[in-house]
Amino acid sequence: MQILSTFLQVLAQTLQIYSLVLIIRVLLSWFPNLDWSNPILTSIGSITDPYLNAFRGIIPPIGGIDLSAILAFIALNLMENLLSAASISMYAGAFGY
Numbered sequence: 462m463q464i465l466s467t468f469l470q471v472l473a474q475t476l477q478i479y480s481l482v483l484i485i486r487v488l489l490s491w492f493p494n495l496d497w498s499n500p501i502l503t504s505i506g507s508i509t510d511p512y513l514n515a516f517r518g519i520i521p522p523i524g525g526i527d528l529s530a531i532l533a534f535i536a537l538n539l540m541e542n543l544l545s546a547a548s549i550s551m552y553a554g555a556f557g558y
Contacts, residue, residue: 469548476541483509483537487530 486509489495495502516529516536 463552466548466551469544469551473541473544473548476537476544480537
């Protein structure tokens, strides 16, 4: 039971790191003159764009503003919270709290 709790906590922390990478990606999108052929920027884009593209199909840009990132952050935050809560619940259940 404790192994599953630890696994869920690692997943939640991984999603927190992904959230930070996603924030960096969204902030970088505000600078249209960036050279996206840079290997670091290409890596960030290849990690985050598939996730963001899933939400771009749900919410089209409104007036040239891409609001899909907001929905993407909400979904990611929800998953983080659910994993953390499940981990805490399993940890407490394992020790009889």
